[in-house]
Every structure is written in structure tokens, then in C-alpha cells.
Amino acid sequence: MPKKILIIDDEEGIVEEIEGFFRDEGYETYIAGTGQDGIAILKGKNPEIVLIDLKLPDISGLDVLKVAKDLNPSVCAIVNTGYVDQTMADQAEILGCDAFLLKPFDLGRLKQEVDRLSGGAP
Amino acid sequence: MTVWSLTLLSGAALLLAQGGFAFFKIPQKSLGRVFFLLGLAAAVRSFFMGAAMISLAPFEAFATDFFRIGYAGAVLLPAFYYHLASRVTRSEGEGFFVAVGYLAAGLLALSLWLTPSYWMNGFGSYSWGFFPKAGILLSWSLGLAGVLFLRILFLFIGAGRSSRGVVCARLRYLLASLPMFLFSYADFGAAYGWGIPPFGILFLLLAFGTAAYAVISLRLISADWVIKKGMLLTLLLSLLAGGFAGAAFFAGRILGEFNLPVDEYWIYGGFIFGAVLFYESLRERLIRVTDRYLFQKRFESERVLRDASRGMTQIESLDRLVKLVVYFSTMRMRVANAGVMLWDGGTESYRTACIRGYGRCCREPMPDEWGPLTDAHPLIRYLSGEREALEAERVREFLATGRGLKRHGSRPDYDFREILRKMESLRAVCVIPSFLGPQLRSVLFLGEKKSGESYGARDLDMLYTLAQESSIAVENARLYDEAMSKTQEIVRINQEHSEASRKLRLALEETEEANKKLRDAQAQLIHEQKMATLGRLAASVGHEVNNPLTILSMNISRMILKYRKDPGLRVADIADFFEKMESNIQRIKAVVNTLTGLLKKSEKGKFEPLSLKLVIEETLPLVQFQTYLDNLSGTEVEFNLPGNLPLIHGNLERLQEVFLNLFTNAYHAFSIERNDRRIQISAYVNESDPKRIHVDFTDNGSGIDEETVKKIFNYGFTTKGEGKGSGIGLYMCRYIIELHGGEIKVKSKKGEGTTFTLTLPVYDEGEKSDLKDFSKTAKA
Numbered sequence: 001m002p003k004k005i006l007i008i009d010d011e012e013g014i015v016e017e018i019e020g021f022f023r024d025e026g027y028e029t030y031i032a033g034t035g036q037d038g039i040a041i042l043k044g045k046n047p048e049i050v051l052i053d054l055k056l057p058d059i060s061g062l063d064v065l066k067v068a069k070d071l072n073p074s075v076c077a078i079v080n081t082g083y084v085d086q087t088m089a090d091q092a093e094i095l096g097c098d099a100f101l102l103k104p105f106d107l108g109r110l111k112q113e114v115d116r117l118s119g120g121a122p
Numbered sequence: 123m124t125v126w127s128l129t130l131l132s133g134a135a136l137l138l139a140q141g142g143f144a145f146f147k148i149p150q151k152s153l154g155r156v157f158f159l160l161g162l163a164a165a166v167r168s169f170f171m172g173a174a175m176i177s178l179a180p181f182e183a184f185a186t187d188f189f190r191i192g193y194a195g196a197v198l199l200p201a202f203y204y205h206l207a208s209r210v211t212r213s214e215g216e217g218f219f220v221a222v223g224y225l226a227a228g229l230l231a232l233s234l235w236l237t238p239s240y241w242m243n244g245f246g247s248y249s250w251g252f253f254p255k256a257g258i259l260l261s262w263s264l265g266l267a268g269v270l271f272l273r274i275l276f277l278f279i280g281a282g283r284s285s286r287g288v289v290c291a292r293l294r295y296l297l298a299s300l301p302m303f304l305f306s307y308a309d310f311g312a313a314y315g316w317g318i319p320p321f322g323i324l325f326l327l328l329a330f331g332t333a334a335y336a337v338i339s340l341r342l343i344s345a346d347w348v349i350k351k352g353m354l355l356t357l358l359l360s361l362l363a364g365g366f367a368g369a370a371f372f373a374g375r376i377l378g379e380f381n382l383p384v385d386e387y388w389i390y391g392g393f394i395f396g397a398v399l400f401y402e403s404l405r406e407r408l409i410r411v412t413d414r415y416l417f418q419k420r421f422e423s424e425r426v427l428r429d430a431s432r433g434m435t436q437i438e439s440l441d442r443l444v445k446l447v448v449y450f451s452t453m454r455m456r457v458a459n460a461g462v463m464l465w466d467g468g469t470e471s472y473r474t475a476c477i478r479g480y481g482r483c484c485r486e487p488m489p490d491e492w493g494p495l496t497d498a499h500p501l502i503r504y505l506s507g508e509r510e511a512l513e514a515e516r517v518r519e520f521l522a523t524g525r526g527l528k529r530h531g532s533r534p535d536y537d538f539r540e541i542l543r544k545m546e547s548l549r550a551v552c553v554i555p556s557f558l559g560p561q562l563r564s565v566l567f568l569g570e571k572k573s574g575e576s577y578g579a580r581d582l583d584m585l586y587t588l589a590q591e592s593s594i595a596v597e598n599a600r601l602y603d604e605a606m607s608k609t610q611e612i613v614r615i616n617q618e619h620s621e622a623s624r625k626l627r628l629a630l631e632e633t634e635e636a637n638k639k640l641r642d643a644q645a646q647l648i649h650e651q652k653m654a655t656l657g658r659l660a661a662s663v664g665h666e667v668n669n670p671l672t673i674l675s676m677n678i679s680r681m682i683l684k685y686r687k688d689p690g691l692r693v694a695d696i697a698d699f700f701e702k703m704e705s706n707i708q709r710i711k712a713v714v715n716t717l718t719g720l721l722k723k724s725e726k727g728k729f730e731p732l733s734l735k736l737v738i739e740e741t742l743p744l745v746q747f748q749t750y751l752d753n754l755s756g757t758e759v760e761f762n763l764p765g766n767l768p769l770i771h772g773n774l775e776r777l778q779e780v781f782l783n784l785f786t787n788a789y790h791a792f793s794i795e796r797n798d799r800r801i802q803i804s805a806y807v808n809e810s811d812p813k814r815i816h817v818d819f820t821d822n823g824s825g826i827d828e829e830t831v832k833k834i835f836n837y838g839f840t841t842k843g844e845g846k847g848s849g850i851g852l853y854m855c856r857y858i859i860e861l862h863g864g865e866i867k868v869k870s871k872k873g874e875g876t877t878f879t880l881t882l883p884v885y886d887e888g889e890k891s892d893l894k895d896f897s898k899t900a901k902a
Contacts, residue, residue: 011673013669013673013705014676017673017676017680021679021680021683024680082668082669082672103669103671104672105672106676107675107680107683
């Protein structure tokens with residue numbers, strides 16, 4: 001049973017690339033363009049790994065993170081953002097994010113974090 | 123003996139003159155009468171003794187009677203003197219004894235004719251060759267004189283103890299005359315066979331002179347002249363006659379023993395020779411002696427008057443003047459105490475200005491008796507009405523006898539008791555008024571002289587003169603004081619004024635300082651706002667650029683992964699990656715284009731208060747980056763931009779564009795080889811036009827020729843090569859500056875450099891509500 005990974009980002013290109021990458025790796029992938037869509041998938045599919053962009057068109061990525069951790073405290077939450085904002089990083093830390101990535105990041109780095117958190121193989 | 127006799131005769135004349143003077147001048151008539159009788163007695167004694175001596179040889183019968191009359195004078199003299207003493211000491215109870223004295227002396231005088239027991243054996247049996255031998259009655263007469271003199275002595279001593287001041291001083295002089303009178307009786311020693319030179323007459327003259335001085339001069343009479351002449355003559359006579367008599371005596375005795383034929387006339391001759399020779403110097407010496415001991419007072423007074431007058435002209439303050447007058451009175455005239463009351467127009471009364479010599483009570487507050495005197499007070503009325511100095515002694519005399527004060531026509535009734543009471547309460551012996559016009563301006567109260575002497579008429583004259591003189595000085599000083607107080611008032615107002623203007627200046631400076639701080643704060647705010655804008659811009663740019671960059675990076679990663687899995691990968695398999703990469707690169711490009719487009723389209727940008735200094739200084743790094751690439755670095759840029767320049771009203775980006783253009787032009791004006799490239803930028807405000815800031819932008823580059831200067835701001839005009847310059851830069855500069863309500867001018871000289879002068883209006887807070895916009899921008 002492959003691990004489920006949810007990618008929440010409003011940037012289509014990024015979502016596409018990450019989804020393609022993880023699908024190729026053998027993960028079961030879900031994508032969401034908005035925070036609400038992401039929360040719906042979190043509730044329905046209960047993914048093991050969730051990748052959250054802090055800047056979303058409807059609600060803050062932090063809210064999504066909070067919901068994800070409330071639903072399943074053991075979920076691997078990786079937060080990423082396009083620009084440095086220490087306050088938001090700190091808040092994400094408090095809410096229990098497992099990794100924090102700054103854009104631009106490459107897929108190798110992302111894979112490294114995912115492997116570290118979920119114990120390798122999909 | 124002729125000279126001796128002449129001495130006696132002239133002495134008699136002198137005595138008679140002094141007695142007569144006293145008779146007419148002493149205000150107390152009874153005293154004057156007694157004194158005249160005393161003088162008469164002394165004169166009779168002197169005259170008839172002299173007459174007897176002269177007539178001794180030719181008319182012996184006359185000589186006997188002359189002697190009798192002379193002796194009678196000598197016998198009566200003590201009785202008169204006793205009477206005088208009882209008057210002077212005001213011993214009312216002595217009346218009986220005076221009468222007894224007169225009776226005894228009269229009887230003895232009469233007995234000179236009744237009995238032969240005054241003398242025996244005729245004349246010539248004694249050393250002086252003419253004195254009759256003493257009989258029993260002569261001894262009685264002398265005894266009576268002794269008793270009377272003793273009585274007089276007790277009277278004087280008794281009175282001297284209970285009195286002070288003038289009376290005491292008078293008694294001292296009278297007391298001094300007593301032994302002289304006694305010495306004058308030494309003449310009678312010859313009658314007892316004692317070889318005493320008959321100098322008695324000289325002592326009589328001295329004694330009478332002293333008594334006359336005591337009685338006359340210590341009254342308010344200018345007797346100085348008479349007394350002085352009398353004393354001088356007496357002393358001269360004494361010395362001449364004494365000297366002659368002594369010389370004749372010793373010549374007769376000593377030369378006689380050696381049986382030398384010394385004729386009496388030789389002696390006369392020699393003596394007259396000596397007298398003629400030494401008379402002048404002797405007289406002068408005597409004048410000096412009498413002046414020093416008897417008339418010193420007057421000379422002191424004159425000196426005081428001189429000093430005081432000189433002092434008064436130099437005095438400027440009323441307070442000091444009054445103190446000076448009182449000081450002169452107490453210290454120089456040696457008056458025990460003195461005070462001055464001054465007319466005070468405000469209260470219409472006389473207030474005490476200064477007192478001295480009243481011991482502790484002279485300190486503030488003034489004792490009650492020194493309270494103000496009104497016009498209605500008898501003393502003031504008297505002084506105002508009579509315009510003369512007033513002496514307490516005379517008031518006392520007037521109250522006692524109804525005489526003693528001169529009458530000035532119809533004298534109103536003054537309350538002399540009140541006047542005297544006031545003077546006594548102020549311990550004033552004498553009061554000197556001082557007038558300015560009809561108004562009594564000041565009153566000087568003088569206490570007793572420390573010497574105890576009374577004020578002579580000369581003193582009063584002097585003081586009165588001084589007082590009148592001082593009234594002018596007092597008025598001057600009063601006016602001076604008034605002027606001074608006015609001046610001080612003006613000075614005070616001036617000080618207040620300058621203090622106020624100082625405070626105003628201080629407030630202005632503070633305001634200016636606050637303004638400056640406000641301006642600085644605004645500049646800081648603008649700067650911060652700008653930084654914030656830049657930060658936001660950077661963040662959004664970051665976000666816009668980061669996303670495509672991330673995608674690019676991921677695409678590459680995935681391509682690499684694909685290639686690793688399948689090294690035989692064909693380009694067609696990954697063509698979609700390239701397409702995606704292409705589209706993302708386009709995205710980044712678009713962001714950059716948008717940004718530059720944004721900058722170019724900021725024409726309608728906001729006008730806000732700007733610090734020109736910041737605008738210019740922040741433009742430089744952009745220029746330097748550009749010029750670094752053009753290999754023109756190393757140019758020296760000098761800023762002369764005062765920190766207190768007013769803010770201008772403008773658009774940051776547009777102005778930066780202007781300066782960027784000017785910088786670029788300046789850099790391009792340098793040839794690369796030059797190494798002393800310099801750009802100077804100075805901003806200033808002309809005092810004549812505080813509403814405008816001028817900026818001089820000067821380079822020392824190649825300069826521009828006149829033709830070029832004319833066209834330099836034209837659209838599309840350029841000197842740069844094809845493809846290098848657009849010809850728009852300076853045109854835009856002028857456009858932007860004119861948009862700001864300013865102007866731009868150029869001045870140049872070929873080969874020396876170019877100066878662009880910009881004029882920009884100063885930011886005026888009241889002009890537009892730009893601060894509002896500004897705060898909005900700050901919040902955004």
C-alpha cells in the first residue's frame with residue numbers, strides 16, 4: 001500500500017512537478033489549489049504526508065497546518081514558502097510542522113525531507 | 123616811672139572801653155551794668171594809680187588823693203565782682219551777702235579819706251619809692267577782697283558742678299580770671315615792704331579781658347574784634363612794660379652796686395630802641411598766639427564752611443548730602459549731636475532725613491520726637507516767619523525776661539514754650555533754617571558744641587549762610603535723586619524689555635530647533651517608508667520570481683532523474699519539460715519587465731515633502747553602479763547640502779530621474795584619461811527668496827559651447843554618438859522640474875565645465891494636505 005501524499009499549492013506548475021515526481025516514485029498523490037480543498041482531502045483521504053504552501057488564495061497555510069495536525073497528529077507536515085518571514089516560520093514550528101522549506105527548493109531536497117520523516121520507501 | 127604810669131593810664135582806657143562795650147551789648151542789662159561797674163572800678167584803680175605816680179613828684183598833695191581814689195577802686199572791685207558772680211551763677215540767695223560786700227567795701231573806701239591808718243610815714247620809704255606804707259585798713263581791705271574772692275570761687279565751683287555746656291564754659295573762663303585778679307593785688311605787697319615788681323595792673327587787664335571774654339563772647343555777640351584787640355594790647359603792654367620795669371629794676375640794682383654811672387634815660391633809650399626794633403615781630407607772634415588759643419573756633423568755622431561748600435557741589439545724592447551736612451556739623455564743627463529735617467512736598471511736612479550723635483537711638487526706627495513736623499508747628503512757623511537761626515538759650519532768656527529776641531516788626535505770637543520744649547526734646551541748642559525762595563526747605567538742628575562753648579553770632583552767621591547755600595544743593599540733589607530714580611526706572615524697563623526679547627528669541631530658537639527635529643523626523647519617516655516600500659517590492663518580486671525559479675529547478679531535477687533512469691532518453695521525451703522551463707523563464711522576464719515598466723510609468727506619482735539631500739545622496743549609488751561599468755569610477759563627488767535645508771515638494775522617483783540624468787551627463791562629459799574628475803553639488807536658499815531652494819550641479823568636464831547651450835534642453839537634441847544618446851534626458855529633466863514648479867538653467871564654458879542650476883519651491887505645509895497622503899502611504 002503506497003503512502004499518500006497531499007500537495008497544497010496555488011502555483012500550478014509547482015504542484016504539477018511535485019505530483020509528477022512523487023507519482024513516478026510510487027506514491028499515491030493528491031493535489032489541492034486552495035486551503036479548503038486541501039482540508040477536504042485531508043479529511044477524506046487521511047494522507048501520511050502533506051506539503052503546504054503558506055501563501056494560499058483563500059486561507060493561510062498555517063490554518064491548514066493546524067487542521068492537519070488536529071486531524072492526525074502523526075501526519076508528516078512539510079511547510080514551504082516563497083519568502084522568509086520569521087514570524088510565520090515560528091508559528092509553523094509551534095503548530096507542529098515537521099519541516100520548513102524555502103522556495104526555490106529542488107526535488108532532491110524535498111525527497112530527502114520526506115524520506116527522513118516517513119521512513120523511506122513509499 | 124613815666125612808662126609805667128602810661129601803661130596804667132592806657133590800661134584804664136582799655137578797661138573802660140571793654141566795660142562800656144559790655145554795658146551796651148550784653149542783652150541782660152543788669153549783667154551789663156554790673157560788668158560795666160566792675161570795669162569802671164578796675165579802670166579807676168588803674169588810672170588813678172598811674173595819675174598818682176605821675177603827679178607824685180610835682181604835686182604831692184594831688185598824688186595822695188589820686189592814690190586814695192585808685193585804692194578805692196581796688197577796694198570796691200571785689201564787691202562788684204562778687205555781684206557779677208552772683209548774677210552769672212544765678213544765685214538768688216546771695217543778694218544779702220552782695221549788699222554786705224558792697225557795704226563793707228564802700229565803708230573801707232570811704233575810710234580812705236577818714237583815717238590815716240592806710241599808710242604811715244608818707245611816701246618813698248620803700249623800694250619803689252612811691253607806695254605808701256600799709257596801715258591796718260589796707261590789710262582789712264585786702265582781707266575783705268580775699269574773703270569775697272573765696273566766696274566767688276565757691277559760687278563758681280558750685281554752679282559749675284550743676285551746669286554744663288555754655289554756662290560751664292563761661293564759668294571756666296571766669297574761674298580762670300580769679301587768680302589773675304588775685305595777682306593784681308600783689309601790687310600791694312610793696313606797701314608791706316615786699317620787693318615785688320608792680321605788675322598787678324597787667325594781671326588786672328588780663329583778668330578783666332578773660333572775664334569779658336566769658337561774659338561777652340559767650341553771649342550771642344560778635345565781640346571777637348573788641349576782645350581780640352583788647353587782649354592783644356594788654357599782652358603787648360604787659361610785655362613792654364614788664365620788660366622795661368624789669369630791665370630798669372635790674373639795671374638799677376646791679377649796675378648801681380658797681381657804681382656805674384647808668385642814667386635812667388639810657389635805659390629808657392635802650393628800651394625804646396628795643397621796643398621799636400621788636401614791636402612788629404612781637405605783635406605778630408601775639409596775634410598768632412591769641413588766634414590759636416582764643417579765636418581758633420572762628421578759623422575752624424571758616425574752614426568748615428569752605429570744606430562744606432566744596433563738598434556740597436560734588437554731592438549728587440540727597441541722602442549723601444544730608445549725611446555730609448550732619449557729618450560736618452558733628453565731626454568738623456565738633457557739635458555733640460545734629461539732625462536734619464527736610465521738606466517733603468508729598469506729605470507737606472518736615473521729615474527727619476538724618477540724625478547723628480544721639481547714641482543708639484539714632485538708628486532706625488527714628489525715635490518719636492523726630493517724627494514729622496507740620497507747617498503748623500510753632501517752631502516751623504517761627505523759622506518760616508522770621509527767617510533766622512534760633513538759639514535755645516535766647517528763647518529761654520526771652521521767656522524769662524521778655525527780651526533777648528530781636529523784634530521784626532509786628533511779630534505774631536509764637537508759642538515759645540512749645541518751641542523750647544521741642545528744641546529741648548531734640549537736644550537742639552540751635553536751629554538753622556534753610557530756604558529756597560519763600561519755602562522753608564530744611565531745618566538743621568544742632569546740639570551743644572563738644573567744647574561746651576555757645577554758638578557765637580559769627581557761628582550762626584556762618585551756619586545760616588551754609589544753610590542757604592545748602593538749600594540750593596539740597597534742591598539739586600533732590601532733583602538729581604528724582605532723575606536717578608527715573609533713570610533707574612528706565613533702566614529697569616529696558617532690562618525687562620531685553621529680558622522679554624531674550625526669552626522671545628529663545629522661544630524662536632526652540633521652535634526652530636523643534637521644526638528642524640520635525641523635519642528630520644519627517645525625512646527619516648520618508649526614508650523608512652521608502653525602505654518599507656522597497657522591502658515590500660523585494661518581497662513581491664521574490665515571490666513572483668521564486669515560483670518560476672522553483673519550477674525551473676524542479677524541471678531540471680526531474681529531467682536529470684529521468685536521464686538517470688533511462689540514459690537513452692531522447693529530447694522528444696522531455697520536450698514538455700523544456701516547454702515548461704521556457705514558459706517559466708518568460709514569467710520571470712515578465713516580472714522584470716513589469717517592474718521596469720512600473721518605474722517608467724510613475725509619472726503620475728505622488729508629490730510629497732522630500733529632503734533634497736536624501737534624494738540626491740540616494741541617487742549617487744545608482745549612478746556609481748552605472749559609471750563603474752563605464753570605467754569612470756574614481757570621480758570625486760562633493761556634496762554641499764546643508765542638513766537644515768527646507769523640504770521640497772516633489773516626486774521622489776521623478777527627481778531621482780533628473781539627478782540620475784544630470785549625473786550621467788556629467789560623467790559622460792569627462793574624458794576617460796582625466797584623473798581629477800570632480801562633481802560638485804551644492805544646495806542653498808537665498809535670503810532674498812526663502813521660498814526657493816537652488817541646487818548647483820557643477821562638473822569640471824569638457825564644457826559645452828554656446829550653440830549647444832541654446833539647444834541643450836530641446837527634445838531629441840544630443841551630442842552623443844548615434845545609438846548612445848536619446849536626446850530625451852535633459853528635455854525630461856526640464857519637463858520634470860517645471861512640473862515641480864521650478865526651473866533649470868545651464869551655464870558653461872568650453873574646457874572648464876558646466877553648471878546646471880535647479881530652482882525648486884520649498885514645501886509649504888499650508889499649501890496642500892499632502893501630509894495626509896503621506897500618512898496614508900506610511901500605513902499602506
